[in-house]
Structures are given as structure tokens and as C-alpha cells.
Amino acid sequence: MSVLAAASESDRRAPDSTLAFSLSGVGHTHASGQVALQGINIEAVEGERIAIIGPSGAGKTTLLRLLSTGLKPDAGRISLLDEQPWEESRFALRKLRARIGLVHQAPPLPARQRVITAVLAGRLGQWSLPKSLLSLLYPLDPNGAADALARLDLADKLYARCDQLSGGQLQRVGIARMLYQQPNLILADEPVSAMDPVLAAHTLGLLNQEAQRRNATLVASLHAVDLALAHFPRIIGLRDGRILFDKPAEALRPEELAALYANEQLEQRPAASSATQALNLPRC
Amino acid sequence: MLTPSLAQRDPAAFPRLLTLVLALALLWPGLSLSELDLSVLFDGSNAGTMAVFLSSFWPPEHSGEFLALLLQATLETLAIATAGMALALAVALPCALMATRALSISALTRGGRPAWWSWALRWPVRGLLIVLRSVPEIVWALLFVRAVGLGPTAGVLAIAITYAGMLGKVYAEIFESVDPLPARALLSAGASRLQAFFYGVLPQATSEMLSYSVYRWECAIRASVVMGFVGAGGLGQQMDLSMRMFAGGEVASMLLTFLLLVLLADLLSRLLRWRFA
Numbered sequence: 376m377s378v379l380a381a382a383s384e385s386d387r388r389a390p391d392s393t394l395a396f397s398l399s400g401v402g403h404t405h406a407s408g409q410v411a412l413q414g415i416n417i418e419a420v421e422g423e424r425i426a427i428i429g430p431s432g433a434g435k436t437t438l439l440r441l442l443s444t445g446l447k448p449d450a451g452r453i454s455l456l457d458e459q460p461w462e463e464s465r466f467a468l469r470k471l472r473a474r475i476g477l478v479h480q481a482p483p484l485p486a487r488q489r490v491i492t493a494v495l496a497g498r499l500g501q502w503s504l505p506k507s508l509l510s511l512l513y514p515l516d517p518n519g520a521a522d523a524l525a526r527l528d529l530a531d532k533l534y535a536r537c538d539q540l541s542g543g544q545l546q547r548v549g550i551a552r553m554l555y556q557q558p559n560l561i562l563a564d565e566p567v568s569a570m571d572p573v574l575a576a577h578t579l580g581l582l583n584q585e586a587q588r589r590n591a592t593l594v595a596s597l598h599a600v601d602l603a604l605a606h607f608p609r610i611i612g613l614r615d616g617r618i619l620f621d622k623p624a625e626a627l628r629p630e631e632l633a634a635l636y637a638n639e640q641l642e643q644r645p646a647a648s649s650a651t652q653a654l655n656l657p658r659c
Numbered sequence: 660m661l662t663p664s665l666a667q668r669d670p671a672a673f674p675r676l677l678t679l680v681l682a683l684a685l686l687w688p689g690l691s692l693s694e695l696d697l698s699v700l701f702d703g704s705n706a707g708t709m710a711v712f713l714s715s716f717w718p719p720e721h722s723g724e725f726l727a728l729l730l731q732a733t734l735e736t737l738a739i740a741t742a743g744m745a746l747a748l749a750v751a752l753p754c755a756l757m758a759t760r761a762l763s764i765s766a767l768t769r770g771g772r773p774a775w776w777s778w779a780l781r782w783p784v785r786g787l788l789i790v791l792r793s794v795p796e797i798v799w800a801l802l803f804v805r806a807v808g809l810g811p812t813a814g815v816l817a818i819a820i821t822y823a824g825m826l827g828k829v830y831a832e833i834f835e836s837v838d839p840l841p842a843r844a845l846l847s848a849g850a851s852r853l854q855a856f857f858y859g860v861l862p863q864a865t866s867e868m869l870s871y872s873v874y875r876w877e878c879a880i881r882a883s884v885v886m887g888f889v890g891a892g893g894l895g896q897q898m899d900l901s902m903r904m905f906a907g908g909e910v911a912s913m914l915l916t917f918l919l920l921v922l923l924a925d926l927l928s929r930l931l932r933w934r935f936a
Binding site: 443444445465469470471472473474475476477479482483484485486487488492496497499500501502504507508511556 | 845847857865866
């Protein structure tokens with residue numbers, strides 16, 4: 376994290392805007408001992424839309440899981456939506472989690488669940504137990520679920536079962552669940568990886584539009600650099616668990632992208648037949 | 660990179676062979692300790708006694724009076740098994756929810772491994788389930804026959820206690836065996852544990868739970884028959900009487916009734932699985 380990036384960020388911030396989240400000196404080490412992230416400093420104001428790019432294994436998913444309170448950082452401080460998640464009571468943490476929506480790369484939906492139930496599950500954090508049980512027997516808000524699905528062109532699948540859908544359709548159901556949840560902080564881990572280019576562009580546009588409409592903060596990790604540059608005002612490049620750059624999309628230079636995805640191992644061995652080495656394959 | 664000679668050798672072959680040898684080595688002392696000796700079955704006088712008893716099985720008893728008695732006893736057996744299972748379910752479901760690791764919130768941020776104190780809180784429930792199922796139902800039945808007198812109540816209570824232990828343990832393990840990610844995703848989006856259970860775990864566990872519960876119901880029917888021999892009512896008590904009177908035809912009719920009951924349980928299981936799978 377350079378001084379330059381911090382300066383450019385404060386330039387963009389309006390004086391009356393509030394912080395959506397801030398990470399200072401955050402690091403995380405996997406249980407295997409592998410360092411996933413270290414020395415991460417990011418600040419984002421409400422309504423900002425950020426794309427995280429970088430080669431496979433750079434720590435993009437770990438960063439999103441830290442932001443979704445799915446992981447506890449080993450080092451540094453995290454503050455999300457004006458709260459310190461790891462200093463709160465369990466009840467307050469639950470309330471905070473209900474305001475954060477994470478779109479998974481492979482949405483974890485039970486195969487036998489119906490799409491409508493899967494989408495309505497987005498508001499479990501706001502619903503009482505009796506209400507959620509009742510909704511399991513008879514869907515209480517079919518219109519809400521249908522609206523969310525319609526924005527992703529999936530309204531006809533409202534009463535289909537999740538195991539009848541394709542990978543790309545499941546990804547859209549996962550996004551519809553997040554839309555129905557209406558979180559203040561939208562996190563998306565490779566949200567369009569199973570979609571065709573047209574659908575991917577439409578879906579990213581929808582995510583950005585949703586964030587702008589509700590002044591929510593959007594953070595998405597993406598493999599497709601062109602999509603990131605086209606849709607997101609701010610780009611963060613991650614490599615080997617560190618931030619390589621953090622700047623507005625228009626200020627990004629091709630050399631910086633080349634450095635982000637540079638892979639000495641692949642360049643030296645074009646055949647890439649080694650099964651014993653961990654490779655960092657760029658997939659963009 | 661794998662060399663061709665390395666690819667030829669399956670690294671799992673030796674452990675597998677070792678497991679097989681170990682299993683056989685453990686089985687042998689088991690056979691000799693239990694004094695299993697199949698030759699006594701074909702010994703002259705033993706075979707004769709059995710043949711006489713078995714030959715009295717035909718024809719099965721089918722007089723109207725006996726069939727009425729049989730129907731009443733069958734209904735009583737079904738009632739014992741069903742009431743016992745219902746009580747067992749009422750105890751087993753909350754226990755399974757408390758004992759299972761699938762809904763651990765502390766495991767959420769620790770890659771699926773719960774914290775030590777969450778282990779410590781689960782152990783008493785697991786211990787309770789172990790105590791409940793480690794005493795055979797026949798022992799409970801003998802105990803309750805003394806406490807509440809002869810009759811179906813003793814059978815119901817005995818089944819409820821033992822089966823609560825079994826169902827609780829198996830349900831908890833079924834919850835742990837399904838994909839944990841849906842429930843974890845819901846928990847990390849602010850859902851409570853019970854909400855995460857009903858929306859994330861139950862849809863995946865229903866068919867296995869149903870099939871195991873119906874199988875246990877079938878077992879409860881058999882168990883209630885065995886307990887009938889110690890005075891806990893139902894078909895077993897009738898069968899005990901008939902066997903004492905060497906009324907082979909009556910025994911045969913009752914065995915046929917069992918066959919029908921098990922067939923019924925099988926059909927029910929298939930129907931439920933077809934509906935919910």
C-alpha cells in the first residue's frame with residue numbers, strides 16, 4: 376500500500392461521507408501455515424464500488440471472507456459498517472452479519488431446496504424463527520423473490536428446484552438471494568465466473584446499479600480484467616497476499632497489469648508439466 | 660513429476676491388504692469365543708425336535724376367534740411401536756441439535772473446527788445419548804414392568820428411552836454428514852442456528868432421516884414383540900403363550916403377521932422417500 380494510493384483515495388472521498396469499512400495492517404495465515412494475506416490497508420467510503428483482481432491464489436477469496444466476517448484476522452484491525460466485528464457480542468455480530476451480503480462463486484444451496492426458498496433465505500437475519508418456519512411451509516413473500524429473480528431474467532425458475540439449474544443459473548440465484556437480503560455491504564466472489572460474456576456484463580451492471588441505487592458498498596473479486604475496468608471505478612490488485620496497487624480504473628497503466636499477472640515459472644517453462652510445484656496460473 | 664515405475668504402484672494397495680488381514684485376524688477369535696458350532700443343528704435328536712415343532716406350523720391357525728385376537732394384538736404392537744417412536748423423536752431431535760457439530764458458530768471462522776468449549780458443551784448431550792442407548796430395551800422393559808405393572812405402557816417407555824438414544828446419535832451424525840456450506844453461508848449472513856438448520860441442513864438430510872426413522876420404527880415393532888415375552892403386551896405376549904402351549908399353527912399365523920408388518924414398513928419407507936427425495 377503506497378502513500379500515493381492513500382492520497383488518491385482521500386481525494387475522491389467527499390467530506391461528509393462515512394467509512395463503509397476499513398482494514399489496517401490486516402493479515403491472515405491459513406491453518407496449513409501458508410500466509411494468505413499480510414499488511415492489508417484498505418479504506419472504503421459508503422457507496423464505493425471496488426473490484427479486486429489478481430492471479431489465482433493471490434488471496435482474493437480470503438480478503439472477501441475477512442470482509443464478510445467469515446474469517447477472523449490474525450493481525451490488524453477490521454471495522455465494518457462502523458462496528459468492530461470481533462469486539463462485539465454474539466448478538467451484535469449476528470445483526471452486523473445480516474447487513475453484509477456475500478455472493479459465493481459456487482452458491483452453497485441445498486440441491487433439493489426450491490429456488491424461491493433459497494432466495495427468501497436471504498432475509499433470515501431479519502426474520503424471526505416462527506416467521507421463517509412458516510415461510511418454509513408456505514412462501515410468505517413470493518413477490519419479493521420473484522422481483523429479485525426477474526432482475527436476473529430467472530423469474531420462470533421461481534418454483535424450480537436448485538438441482539434442476541445450471542451453474543450459471545445457480546450463480547444468479549445466489550445473486551438474487553443477496554438482492555433480496557438488501558445488505559449495506561455487498562461482497563461478491565467471482566460472481567460471474569460461470570456465465571457467458573453477455574450475461575456476465577449484464578450481471579455486473581446490475582450489481583453496480585443495485586449498489587448505486589441503495590448507496591451500498593460493493594466489493595467484487597474478478598478474473599476478467601476487462602470487466603473489472605469497464606464496471607468498477609476503483610481497482611485493487613492483489614498478488615501473493617499483498618496489495619500491488621489500489622487506484623481508480625482510469626489511472627491504471629498496462630505495465631501495472633502486466634506486473635500483477637507476471638509469472639516467472641510459466642515463462643521459464645512453457646510446457647508447464649510440473650505437478651510438484653504450486654503454480655500461479657493467470658486465468659484472465 | 661511421476662515416473663512410470665511410480666505410477667505402476669498403487670500407494671493404497673498395501674494399507675488395504677493390511678486392513679483385510681487385520682479384519683480376518685479379529686474375526687477368528689470372535690468366532691471361537693462365541694462357541695459357534697453349526698454341527699449341533701444337524702445332530703440327530705436336535706434336528707428331530709425342531710422338525711416336530713416346525714411341522715406343527717402347518718396349517719397356520721385361522722379360526723375367526725383367533726384372528727380377532729391376533730388383530731387386537733397386532734394393533735397393540737403397532738401402537739406400542741408408534742407411541743414409543745413418537746416419544747423417542749421428541750427427545751432425540753433436540754438432543755441431536757445440541758450434539759451436532761454441524762451448527763457450530765465457533766466453527767464458522769475456524770475452518771469447520773469448533774472451539775474447545777463448544778466441544779465441552781456438546782459432550783454431556785452425547786453422554787446422555789450414550790447412556791440412553793447402551794442399556795438394552797429389554798432391560799428397561801423388565802424394569803418398567805415392575806414399576807408400572809404388566810401391559811403396553813412398559814413397552815412404550817422402554818422403546819422411547821432406548822430409541823431416543825439411537826435416533827439422537829444417528830440424526831446428529833446425519834446432520835454432520837451433509838454439505839456444511841449452505842448452513843455456514845446462512846449463519847454468516849446473520850441467520851440463527853435453528854434458521855440455518857431448517858434452511859441449510861434439513862433439506863439435505865430429510866430423505867436419510869426418513870428412511871432411518873422408518874427402519875427404526877420397523878425395529879421398534881420387532882422390539883415390542885420381544886418385550887411382549889417379558890409381559891409388555893402386544894403380539895409378543897400372545898406368541899409367548901402360544902409357544903408355551905406348543906400351538907405351532909398360532910405361531911405360524913403370528914410370524915406371517917410379522918412378515919406383513921415388515922412389508923408394510925418397507926412400503927411406507929419407499930413411499931416417503933419417493934415423496935421427499
